[in-house]
Amino acid sequence: MRAFTTLTAKVAPLDRPNVDTDAIIPKQYLKSIKRTGFGQFLFDDWRYLDAGDLDIPVASRRPNPDFVLNQPAYRDAQILLSRENFGCGSSREHAVWALDDFGFRAVIASSFADIFYNNSFKTGFLPVALTADVIETLFRELAANPGYTLTIDLPAQRVITPGGLAHAFDIDAFRKDCLIRGLDEIGLTLQHADAIRAYEARRREQAPWLFTNPV
Template sequence: MQPFTKLEALVVPLDRVNVDTDAIIPKQFMKSVQRNGFGINLFDEWRYFDHGEPGQDPSTRRLNPDFVLNQPRFAGAEILLTRDNFGCGSSREHAAWALWDFGIRALIAPGFADIFYGNCFKNGMLPIKLDERIVQQLFDLVGRTPGLRLAIDLEAQRIQPPAGDAIPFDVEPERKRRLLNGLDDVALTLQQTDQIRAYERNRRAHEPWLFA
């Protein structure tokens, strides 16, 4: 997993509340346990006019030009600004995979569904919870500032707009440590390799019948 330290990037606003994981990545695309290849179907039912199925050539599909992720001014955005309860619904980790594969590296909202929130950290993305009033101010800022970019500093736990004061945010210390160091669950386990091998040697010595 790539470490997350600092990010300065374009912001894309998704002005919807209660965005569920089936909207983020519809169920028919959950055909793989690989973490890549889902970005093309992120928000599939909102990005396209036609119903999508796995294996379709995206160049043959009809894009919805009114959906924000399809608008040229937001091309390449890495920060998703959205509303409360983002990521609700089923616990599918594919939702986080789709966002990452599309290019999203940080999300800002008043709140996130708990499981989705944890899945973001496990996949190298930073979900930032801010007061609803501040989120509204950022939506207003995006609306009047074409090409708005924000600078996010995880170590300092602050967001810096182009002008004005920095916006502080909270993050749990252990999740912060893991994200700063690029540690997912597998990497954390591998840090204990010597202890795991010692345990296995000891178990083989004391319970040899398990290995016969």
């Protein structure tokens, strides 16, 4: 998992509340357990003027010029700014995978659905919750300043505007530490690899019949 410490990046606005997981990655694309390849289908129903499925090459489809992520000003944005209840709807890790694969490292919103919020940390993706008033201010500043950037300082738990104004956010200390060190559940487990191997060696001596092939 990629570590997340401090990110200064362009911001893309998605000025909608209740962005659900089926909008983030439609159900017809949930046919793989790999974490890559989903970015091309991110916000699929909004990004394209024609319906898509796995049998239609993305390159042959018609982009919706009115959708924010198709506009040149927001190309290469790594921070998504949205409204309340982001990531609501059905449970799917693919929603986070699609955002990450597209190039986003963080979403800033006033609130998140619990399952999406929890899934984010398993991919090294940072959900940042700020108050509705701060979100409104950020949308106004973003609209007035093309190429608007923000800095997310995870160790300090601050979102910093180009003018230097810092907005604090809360995050669980354990999740914060894992993000900073780039450790998912597998990485955390592998920190104890020596102890696991020692246990397996002892167990093999204590109960060798468990390690023999059945006849």
